[in-house]
Structures are given as C-alpha cells and as structure tokens.
Amino acid sequence: MIALLVIDMQNAFFEAPELAAQQERLVASCNKLMEGFEASGHKVLLVGTEHERDKSTWSLNMLDDDQGFIFRGTSQAQAVPGLATGGLPQLTKTRDSAFVGTNLLARLRNWGAEEIVLAGVSTHNCIAQTGADAFAHNIRVTYAKDAMASEDSQDAEDMLRILSTSYRQPVQSSDDILARLAR
Helix, strand or coil: CEEEEEECCEHHHHHCHHHHCCHHHHHHHHHHHHHHHHHCCCEEEEEEECECCCCCCCCHHHHHHCCCCCECCCHHHCECCCCCCCCCCEEEECCCCCCCCCCHHHHHHHHCCCEEEEEEECHHHHHHHHHHHHHHCCCEEEEEEEEEECCCHHHHHHHHHHHHHHCCCCEECHHHHHHHHCC
16 A cells, blocks of 8 residues: 655645745646545545644744744645645644654554655655655655655755665656556
8 A cells, every 4th residue: 555645735835935836736746646546545645734822832943933833723724725635634743744743653554554655845844854754664655756846946856865865765756656556
C-alpha cells in the first residue's frame, strides 16, 4: 500500500508571493494525484498545520518573534480554493514534520502503508522534515516533484538532492507515480 500525504495546502502558506504564483498549478497537480490514488484503492491523507492563540502549540521561532499564525478556525487554516478535500481524512500538526506530536505513524501502520508519496508545501521544511522522519520509521518516501513547491527554490532543490541521495528517496513526476499505482 502506498499512501499520499498532501501537506499544508492551506491559505496561510499561499500568502507568500512565491507560492501564490504556483497555487493554481499545485492545486491541479495535487488533485490529479488524489484522484489517482483514490481510484486505485490507495489512501490519501490531508495534513495541515494549526496553532492555538494561547501560544501552547507555537514553535520556537514563533515564540521568539511573539508572532503566531494559522490559528484554528481561521481562514488561514482552510484548504486553498479548488483543492478536492471532500470526505478525505485529515491530520493536524503543529510542527514541520507530520510525525511529531501526531498519530501519523499509527495511521500508516493501520493502512499497511509501506511507502508514502509527499506533495504540497513547503519542500524545504515541512515536506523535507516529514520525509526524513519517515526514513527514521522505515517508511519509504517518494516526492511528487510537480505537486510540490517552496518559497525558496534553491533550498528546495538542495533538500531534495540530500534526501534523494542520502535516504534513497526518489523524486518523480506525478505521471510516473500514478503509473506505478496502476501495476
């Protein structure tokens, strides 16, 4: 079983001009992957970030800057327009990695997932941290190159190079990933 994790496709992240310029392409690519995974009987999980206003979930940089964001229940926390979220399971996180402080590992084990495909934003932090933690849990990872984006393209390229080389986590197109599901 291969599971697709669509990470942080939320309004807050697309406030950054670098991501806003790619929003339409990313939504289309993520929707294509989600549709293909569901059609082939594989699991899809929407992973999003939410914080509490009382600072109890804030990361160090948020605490240092005394600036929180993506508060639960706000428009920032909602999925970007056009993302096909209907009826899909969701996981809320408060750290870059979707494994930290969540039940992600239990969900993947319950599904029998031996591999995850990562899509969404941002390649150089939330996606990369989730991929590195998956490696630590002996879960294979593939990065959906055309269904990911980052505010810093150079950092994203560097992280993917390191992860694909050191952790043997391939970077593939959505078409190549979907072709593997059909086998």
